[in-house]
Amino acid sequence: MTIKNNIDELSFFLSQSHDCSYFPDRQAKSLFTSDSTPLTTEQYSKLNALGFRRSGDYVYRPHCESCNECTPARVPVHKFEFSRTQKRTFKHNQDLQSKLVPIQFEQEHYQLYERYINARHADGSMFPATPEQYQDFILYPYPFAHLVEFRLKQRLIAIALIDILVDGLSAVYSFFDPKEEKRSLGSFIILWQIEEAKRRKLSYVYLGYWLKNCQKMSYKAKYRPIELRYFDNWRQVKLID
Incomplete structure (x- = not known):
């Protein structure tokens, strides 16, 4: 099998x-890669910098005819400044241990994912969670894909799916124990990725798409x-969160 590099x-x-x-009142289109050969880290790094994202094995970019709301967003990590709230969130979670683990099915991981989806997204397209859906969405074995476990002592309380690319980390998805709401784990996981990118001497954390008129994407402005x-x-822009 020939691996394409360009x-x-x-x-x-x-x-x-x-x-x-x-936006429930709109129609959308997406531009997809359609190659049968797996993407290399170098290829996906270039696509990611051009505004592409991935969901499982699908690598795509919005390509709508009458809307350009989906705007790729990234944090230049060496310029990043913690807000007071972010400092508190990061400090509050310093008792967690993080560990990079392989992309493979673990029952403990899936059970956490199932609890998260059922508690936080029961009104969405991902409900109800199933092992097959989890495998397709989270566990596609791209060479750049990794899982990060976050544990409180021995108890698993969060997982992040990240892509480690040539110029940065891409925040693909995260899920966590719904009972740990006071920890602001969604925010902490992004802050952890910013610090991890610095540690790896990478330049960016890619956050997916920011949409001006979509409330659930407004957190990225923080x-x-x-x-x-x-x-x-x-x-570089100034956004109001």
Whole structure:
């Protein structure tokens, strides 16, 4: 099997119109890679910097005809400054142990995912959680994909799915114990990735898409400074959270 190293060699296709995940009154389209050979870390790093994301094995970028709300966002980690709230959140979770683990099915991981989906996303498309859905979404074995466990002593309370790329970390997904709401684990996991990118001497943490008119994406404005990709260029911007 030949592994392609240049993104110019990749093939892409445009999806049919489908319901938008963010705005229920809109239709959306996505541009997908369609190659049967697995992406290399170098390839996906280039695609990620061009605004592509992934969900399981699907690598895509929104390509809507009449809407450009989905704006790629990233944090330049060496410029990042903790807010007072973020400092408290980070300090409050210093009793957690983090560990990089392989992309493979573990019953303990799935049970945490199931509790999280059932408690936090019972009204969404991911409910109800199933082992098959979990495997397809979380465990696709790209060479750049990794799981990070967060434990309180021996108890698993959070997992982050991250992609370790040439220029940064990509925050793919995270899930955690719904009973640990006071820890603000969603925020902590992003802060942990910012510190981990610094430790690895990487430049960015990619946060996916920021949407101006979507409340559930507004949290990304809290990580400052932040860069958005407008008209094929990354620009540092000021956002109101």
